Amino acid sequence: MEPRHFTRHYSAFRNWWWKYVNKFVFKKQHRTTPKMKSIKLYQHLEKDFVTPEMSDEWAEYMASIGDFLSENFKKRSIGLVCDFATEINKVYTAVFPSKEVMQIILDDEIQDAMLFVHHPSIWDIRKAPEVFQQMDRDLLQQFKNRRISIYNLHVPLDNFGEYSTSVTLARALGIKPEKSFAPYFGSMCGVFGKTDVATAQDLRKKFQKAVGHEVSLYNYGDNEIEEGIVAVVAGGGLNETIEEIAQNNVQTFITGISAKNDHSKKAHEFAEKHRINILGGTHYSTEKFACMAMCKYFKKIGLPSDFTEDKTVMEDM
Numbered sequence: 001m002e003p004r005h006f007t008r009h010y011s012a013f014r015n016w017w018w019k020y021v022n023k024f025v026f027k028k029q030h031r032t033t034p035k036m037k038s039i040k041l042y043q044h045l046e047k048d049f050v051t052p053e054m055s056d057e058w059a060e061y062m063a064s065i066g067d068f069l070s071e072n073f074k075k076r077s078i079g080l081v082c083d084f085a086t087e088i089n090k091v092y093t094a095v096f097p098s099k100e101v102m103q104i105i106l107d108d109e110i111q112d113a114m115l116f117v118h119h120p121s122i123w124d125i126r127k128a129p130e131v132f133q134q135m136d137r138d139l140l141q142q143f144k145n146r147r148i149s150i151y152n153l154h155v156p157l158d159n160f161g162e163y164s165t166s167v168t169l170a171r172a173l174g175i176k177p178e179k180s181f182a183p184y185f186g187s188m189c190g191v192f193g194k195t196d197v198a199t200a201q202d203l204r205k206k207f208q209k210a211v212g213h214e215v216s217l218y219n220y221g222d223n224e225i226e227e228g229i230v231a232v233v234a235g236g237g238l239n240e241t242i243e244e245i246a247q248n249n250v251q252t253f254i255t256g257i258s259a260k261n262d263h264s265k266k267a268h269e270f271a272e273k274h275r276i277n278i279l280g281g282t283h284y285s286t287e288k289f290a291c292m293a294m295c296k297y298f299k300k301i302g303l304p305s306d307f308t309e310d311k312t313v314m315e316d317m
Contacts, residue, residue: 034302035089038149041114042080044301049156049163050078053186056155058120061132068140073120073152081120082150084143088114091298091305093291095284096122097150101308102139111146115308116298118165118291120152123283125259125315157290158235159187163297165234166191168289172210173203173254175230181248182233182241190233190241192250199223200252200277203230207254211285216258216317218268221251221275230254234286238278239267246274254279256286257316282316 056077062069070083090113094101097117105115121132135150143150158165160180166189170177175193182190197203200223207215230252231245238255245253253271258280260268271278291307298305 033089034304035087035112036301036303038083038085038088038114041088041091041301041303042151045151045153046079048297049153049159049161051156051159051186054078054155054159055185058152058154062121062134064134065137065140068135068137068144077120078153078156079151080149081117081152082140082143085112085114085147085149087112087147088149088303090114091116091295091303092308093117093294093298093305094308095119095287095291095310097135098122098310099136099139101310102136102143104308105148106139106142106146111148113147114149114151115143116151116153116291116294118152118157118287119154120150123313125257125283125313128261128263155185155187155189157294158184158189160189160191163290163293164191165189165287165290166232168293169234169254169286170232172289173206173232175232175254177232181231181244182237184237184240189237190231190244192229192231192248194228195225195230196228198225198228200225200279203252203254204279207279207281211281211312213282213285213312213314214317215282216278216280218258218260218271218278218280220268220272221277223277225252234290235283238264242267242270242276245276246270251275252277252279254281254286256281256283259315259317280317282312282314284310284312284316 058077059074070080073081093116095118167177170193175195177191177193179192180188204217231250232254236257295305
């Protein structure tokens with residue numbers, strides 16, 4: 001090859017190479033990780049979900065990890081549980097802060113992050129009467145070392161709205177939410193909605209498909225769903241809501257914790273007397289849809305977010 005041809009080809013190659021480096025290498029190296037001041041994120045959540053009427057009572061049962069709790073959480077049991085970060089570059093969402101969930105996040109080798117949970121404690125009906133267990137202290141210390149805050153919305157996420165536990169469960173089942181019911185600590189945690197599914201048995205099949213496992217059906221009433229109207233309360237609430245459901249002449253009730261035991265015996269007897277079918281899909285599986293939806297919320301305000309799976313306690317049913 002003559003020198004001038006070599007020079008021309010070398011020059012073309014050099015131009016192509018620098019375009020490649022600038023486009024893919026330098027740009028990747030200088031790409032910034034999305035970040036938000038933690039206080040700004042907490043303000044977003046407070047403004048969008050919390051109202052003055054709301055209250056909760058978690059902190060009084062969490063003395064064993066009291067030294068990790070924020071002063072604000074000790075006072076009102078809502079919002080910032082553990083104030084470990086000043087900046088947030090990723091949000092993980094979960095129903096409960098179980099050992100498995102916390103370890104998954106630590107295994108991600110992340111720091112300057114936040115775990116958003118629906119509950120600040122871990123539900124396990126098998127450990128009744130102490131059905132809520134507290135977070136692991138060793139894992140909490142690792143969260144603190146990694147600057148991973150923990151934030152909780154229990155009552156505020158139960159409250160009727162776009163991201164609420166019962167609304168997101170209803171939508172996962174193809175039920176159109178029509179109105180709220182069931183007052184709860186300053187929120188409205190239940191949903192009356194319309195389904196195009198004709199029978200309780202067919203609704204059970206749809207429920208099983210949505211949660212990915214067997215669900216219970218206490219067949220106390222007619223199989224046919226009258227006028228397609230159903231009641232939905234994600235998580236728990238059988239004892240607290242069954243009478244209001246009967247007062248509204250609704251014969252099909254979808255919830256999470258439906259196990260028939262000493263705690264729920266009277267509610268089951270009431271449902272049987274008033275011919276109300278009860279479908280149960282576990283505490284975790286009926287509330288996970290809200291935590292999955294919250295990932296969209298965090299992404300909308302500029303932060304990457306992932307839902308962290310956990311184990312289902314089938315004894316809830």
